[in-house]
Amino acid sequence: MASQIAAGEVIDRPASVVRELLDNSIDAGSDRIVIKIEEGGKRHIRVKDNGVGMSKDDILLSIESHATSKINSVSDLFAIKTLGFRGEALPSIAAVSRIEITSRREDQLAGYRLQVAGGRLKSIDEIGSPTGTMVEVRDLFYNTPARRKFLRGVKTETDHIVDTLSRIVLPFTHIQLRLDGSGKTLLNLPATESILNRFSDLIGRNVAVSMMDTFKEMDELKLRAYLAPPDLSRTKRDRIFIYVNKRSIRDKLITRAVMEGYGQRMMRGRYPHVIIFMEIDPSLLDVNVHPTKQEIRFHNNRLVYQTLVSTIESTLRKRFHSILDLGQLKSGDEKEERVQGMVIAEPVREYSGTEQRKPVDYKIELLKETPLVKEVPQIIGQLKNTYIICQLMDGLLMIDQHAAHERIVYENLKNSYKSSKIERQSFLIPHKMELSMKDGRIIQKRLDQLARLGLEIDHFGGSTFLLRSVPPILINMEWEKFLLDLVPVLENEGDLSGEKALDRLLTIMACHGAIRAGQRLSREEMIQLLNQLEELDLPTHCPHGRPISKKFSYYEIERMFKRVI
Numbered sequence: 001m002a003s004q005i006a007a008g009e010v011i012d013r014p015a016s017v018v019r020e021l022l023d024n025s026i027d028a029g030s031d032r033i034v035i036k037i038e039e040g041g042k043r044h045i046r047v048k049d050n051g052v053g054m055s056k057d058d059i060l061l062s063i064e065s066h067a068t069s070k071i072n073s074v075s076d077l078f079a080i081k082t083l084g085f086r087g088e089a090l091p092s093i094a095a096v097s098r099i100e101i102t103s104r105r106e107d108q109l110a111g112y113r114l115q116v117a118g119g120r121l122k123s124i125d126e127i128g129s130p131t132g133t134m135v136e137v138r139d140l141f142y143n144t145p146a147r148r149k150f151l152r153g154v155k156t157e158t159d160h161i162v163d164t165l166s167r168i169v170l171p172f173t174h175i176q177l178r179l180d181g182s183g184k185t186l187l188n189l190p191a192t193e194s195i196l197n198r199f200s201d202l203i204g205r206n207v208a209v210s211m212m213d214t215f216k217e218m219d220e221l222k223l224r225a226y227l228a229p230p231d232l233s234r235t236k237r238d239r240i241f242i243y244v245n246k247r248s249i250r251d252k253l254i255t256r257a258v259m260e261g262y263g264q265r266m267m268r269g270r271y272p273h274v275i276i277f278m279e280i281d282p283s284l285l286d287v288n289v290h291p292t293k294q295e296i297r298f299h300n301n302r303l304v305y306q307t308l309v310s311t312i313e314s315t316l317r318k319r320f321h322s323i324l325d326l327g328q329l330k331s332g333d334e335k336e337e338r339v340q341g342m343v344i345a346e347p348v349r350e351y352s353g354t355e356q357r358k359p360v361d362y363k364i365e366l367l368k369e370t371p372l373v374k375e376v377p378q379i380i381g382q383l384k385n386t387y388i389i390c391q392l393m394d395g396l397l398m399i400d401q402h403a404a405h406e407r408i409v410y411e412n413l414k415n416s417y418k419s420s421k422i423e424r425q426s427f428l429i430p431h432k433m434e435l436s437m438k439d440g441r442i443i444q445k446r447l448d449q450l451a452r453l454g455l456e457i458d459h460f461g462g463s464t465f466l467l468r469s470v471p472p473i474l475i476n477m478e479w480e481k482f483l484l485d486l487v488p489v490l491e492n493e494g495d496l497s498g499e500k501a502l503d504r505l506l507t508i509m510a511c512h513g514a515i516r517a518g519q520r521l522s523r524e525e526m527i528q529l530l531n532q533l534e535e536l537d538l539p540t541h542c543p544h545g546r547p548i549s550k551k552f553s554y555y556e557i558e559r560m561f562k563r564v565i
């Protein structure tokens with residue numbers, strides 16, 4: 001009875017059985033795991049691995065309470081490197097189900113099968129078996145009807161299993177895993193080298209390809225985060241994946257840090273898709289906080305929190321200011337092929353049964369860097385002679401050509417002004433302009449200052465002025481209109497070399513110099529515009545503060561067409 005009560009802490013539904021068995025298979029160094037469930041795992045769960053296996057004695061010991069092969073000394077307990085360490089899972093499962101463990105070690109000829117029901121040993125027999133372990137759990141809670149009553153329907157329990165499995169197996173990309181349930185394959189994960197490929201198999205390509213990754217390394221902490229753009233948010237926080245030394249955990253502190261990192265980019269009540277991997281020296285952690293081992297305690301909370309917030313914040317700031325960075329994707333992995341802008345996972349790794357495997361040791365190892373590659377948007381065309389429409393790897397991009405070009409002209413003028421290198425292009429025949437008396441007077445007082453901006457204007461007499469040269473980027477603008485807009489600024493601002501006044505002047509120059517809405521662009525002109533935009537640092541908005549572009553992710557588009565929910 002006591003064992004059944006204790007079991008309740010570890011095992012509360014089929015998904016927790018799957019979690020414990022999967023943890024064990026991973027700890028055993030498996031790289032191929034096949035799981036089968038019936039009736040949402042309530043009737044039958046089978047986990048088969050190709051790990052190191054167990055001897056007859058190991059099998060018998062495995063169902064003894066607090067027998068674990070993973071901890072040899074007290075000091076091990078303070079530096080846990082495996083997923084399991086409490087030696088509680090198998091005895092807990094055995095206490096509340098009919099369990100059968102079949103296993104063979106590679107160095108032994110025979111395998112063994114043990115049968116236990118309700119915590120009582122029924123048999124242990126020699127049996128032919130491949131190397132590795134198969135655990136079958138039938139009729140969960142058959143002997144604790146009260147608890148069985150609390151189990152939910154097949155669909156809910158299945159969903160829990162899929163979710164649990166997905167979370168656990170995400171970082172173990174070298175493991176090939178399949179989950180079958182009620183005659184269907186629910187998950188089929190090939191081995192891969194890339195986290196994003198695995199994420200793509202689990203959650204979907206659209207999200208995976210939109211993610212950017214960031215990496216931070218410090219003495220006590222290594223952090224790698226994969227962040228989806230804020231517009232792919234969800235109403236639930238179920239896509240925040242947190243790992244510490246590859247162990248999937250639930251942690252309020254880290255979730256809070258993620259939300260703070262996204263800050264105002266994320267609407268209230270929405271949550272991002274995020275994967276956080278932290279590697280911390282196991283001696284600076286306490287993982288033995290909760291029987292399910294899904295909670296941990298950091299010795300240095302503040303460091304973890306602050307590192308996360310600042311890394312996420314600065315990554316998002318850098319990436320989502322630049323419109324052309326919206327669709328970047330990892331690559332550099334030779335086995336990956338890009339087809340039509342998508343990452344194709346490499347083929348399933350062949351299982352080689354002869355390979356010598358040791359139980360895995362989750363020593364602090366650097367996760368593989370996945371360099372980012374900038375994506376060049378593919379131009380589809382021009383809408384209403386006003387918007388450039390582009391295809392991105394993860395969505396559709398609309399660019400307001402005037403706002404975009406305005407920004408380009410503005411940056412160009414500003415940079416050359418700051419480096420005192422404003423170029424001038426002279427007109428063969430100067431432009432003659434008639435102004436009102438009042439405007440004439442205002443302009444006349446500012447001729448020197450305008451000259452410094454590359455606008456060379458001479459007073460011809462009366463209220464007539466001659467425009468002799470302009471910065472080349474402005475060569476096509478309408479001069480009278482431009483001067484009319486310029487006059488109020490000249491009138492109101494005292495010193496034109498001040499930052500604010502200069503900004504206003506440059507803004508007006510940019511606005512007049514930029515391509516207009518409604519102007520037809522050739523393909524080459526559009527390409528040129530995109531290239532120029534890409535060279536700038538912050539082109540999300542035009543100098544007036546209007547947005548330059550709007551992206552529609554495929555996720556949004558597919559939602560619009562009800563292909564996804």
Ligand code: ADP
Pocket residue numbers: 020024025028049051052053054058061062063067068069070083084085086087088089090091132133
């Ligand atoms: P823990 O994982 O905390 O050590 P468990 O009750 O989950 O405790 O498992 C008990 C022991 O049984 C493990 O320490 C391990 O030695 C052995 N074991 C369980 N599952 C497997 C498996 N799939 N392959 C090899 N050994 C296993």
Ligand code: MG
Pocket residue numbers: 020023024083084085087089090
């Ligand atoms: Mg275990």
